[in-house]
Amino acid sequence: MSRLLHFASAFTLAAASLTAAETSTPTRAIDPVNMDTSVKACEDFYHYANGGWIKTNPIPPDKARWGGFEELADRNRAVLHTIVDEAAAKSDWPKGSLRQKVGDFYAAGMDEKALEAAGAKPLKPWLAKIDGLKSAAELPSLLADLHRHGLSAAFRMGVAQDQKESTRYLLQLNQGGLGLPERDYYFKDDDKSKEIRDKYVAHVERMLALAGDDAATAKQRAAVVLALETRLAKASKTRVELRDPQKNYNKRTVAELVTWAPGFDWKVYLTGAGALATKTTDQDVNLRQPEFLKAFAAEVSSTPIEEWKTYLRWHAVRSAAPYLSKAFDEESFAFGGKVLNGVPQQEERWKRVLAATDGGVGEALGQLYVEKTFSPAAKARMKELIENLRSALRERIEALPWMGPDTKKQALKKLAAFGVKIGYPDKWKDYTALEVSRASYFDNVVRANAFEQARNLKKLGGPIDRTEWGMTPPTVNAYYSPTMNEIVFPAGILQPPFFYAEGDDAVNYGGIGGVIGHEMTHGFDDSGSQYDADGNLKNWWTDEDKKAYESRTDLVVKQFGGYKALPDQTVNGKLTLGENIADLGGLKIAYAALQKALQKDPSKAKPIDGLTPGQRFFFAWAAVWRNNIRDEALRVRLNTDTHSPGQYRVLGPLSNLPEFHEAFACGEGTPMRRVEAERPTIW
8 A cells, every 4th residue: 555646657557456366255264274373462463363374375376466356356367247237238237327338348358369469550650750750859748748648658747736835736757668677677787686687688679579570689678678778767856866856846847847858849848748738838847756767868869769669669669569469468568577476377368368457448347347346334334444543543643742732733734634545536527538449558558648648638627526536446455645645445455354344343343443543644644744735845844753663663674674575675664664654653543543433332342252442453454464475576676666565564563563562462572562762652
């Protein structure tokens, strides 16, 4: 779970919400068969609670990871599969209806015969545009065209709230254009990184050959791609640097951008992309990574146009490959799935096409999904849980010994202003302007990209749309938006192992309650705490309180930086800081809310299956994060993910909580009872 900042540029699939093999719905919130009692709870609670499950749930051959999230996502996918099959079975739905768009999108993706017959043909018009480039002066117009249609390259452009004036939208320019997961993959000297770079070059070569290059040309062009991307990577910020909202806020006018980053005609690009709302260069734009944009513009001036054509050709092929014939699709998986994530087998086609349908017409599919699955009773209980946690957090803030009254006043104001969204949007996205047909899978994807980009850019100059969602309803996830100051919980996550409609309070507070508390705490993590109640990037802390806060978060960085997730790699404590703060605070708040609920109804405090409510609470949290993950996929996540690996989301926060120590009688000196002087206590 993480905060969301949306850029409508490259076509991003919601694959995380639709990943796994069919399973049955779990009936027991806490099942002894999932435990491993040969491990002591106070030695390693993650394996004590989950060891049995870990041993009997190997990773499916088409997965990088298998865990609680994936189990639930798979049950959602079974429902979605029925929906899309029913929609695709008829070709005479009323034109423009939800079922027509969903059915035709899915049917086009499943028509393998048509895909094989088309081969690379759907991509050819784009490659011809790239091949037709004659000079660097023509590059801005072409990039605008590519970006408008979701073919990602060079940098990203989109619209989001102005972080210092959250009542208006602001054009945003963001670094991008790399084919490897992040910048450091281009520079690390270890054997594994060198191996990945070598395999990446070979992959680029094979893909370009599929697109029509002869062997010698493809080999030469692959080397050009790596060299140019390496120069762009050198100018890119690290993942840790990208977490700093202050450093990523650099508002300028377009005229100032032109002066700052000469060599690329920004006005031509923005006009062609449809991003100049005022049609003048006095329009504001946020240069999220200004040094990157300067370096990119300089590359445009200094790099021969033939090299840019090669680079763009590669990124067009890369973006399109999953939606073309089998040869392209399989080569895309060979690198992204096998090399990077260690996955030996590609998912069945229907699963991949379903994910693309969710990505392209997600709220149309989402409307059909909630008709079948979402319970009003679940929404009502969620509202109750959220307000109970809000009350618990308010009480904890009021009682904080390290925070002064002025800062507390602002923190409480922010908490009271939290918006809440549950299940699905009150106002659905209107897909009227999006044409979907069975004629071409790739063309549907491109049109969906163009539709979303146009919708995003149309926000410029308009009022903030507070009904908008950043996730589709089936998604097994949740998020906090700092500029909206809201917490959002899609219908997809409101099921076991997170939420049990008939479950006891302890299990639900330990599962979905911990998730709610996690998202609430994001409003006060090291990044979210820099935004005020109105969603503005504005300091509301006294200097003294900020220092007290940072002394505590420094302990979190140190703690997680000490976890060795692979023999040669630890968790990055700075990269994962926000999520680790949110886990720690979320559990603290959820546990306090549970105690209040038990005080209101003492009859609910009785043990169930020999476990006290406190013990069941922590078992429920551990069940959420159980997973098996491939080493290759874990390595990618350690380099790119702001979340710690699952086991440390259990071991880390629980070892800091006196509530856990009491529930399982963990004495001094046990691994699950961290030394008090090293124990971060924030909320």
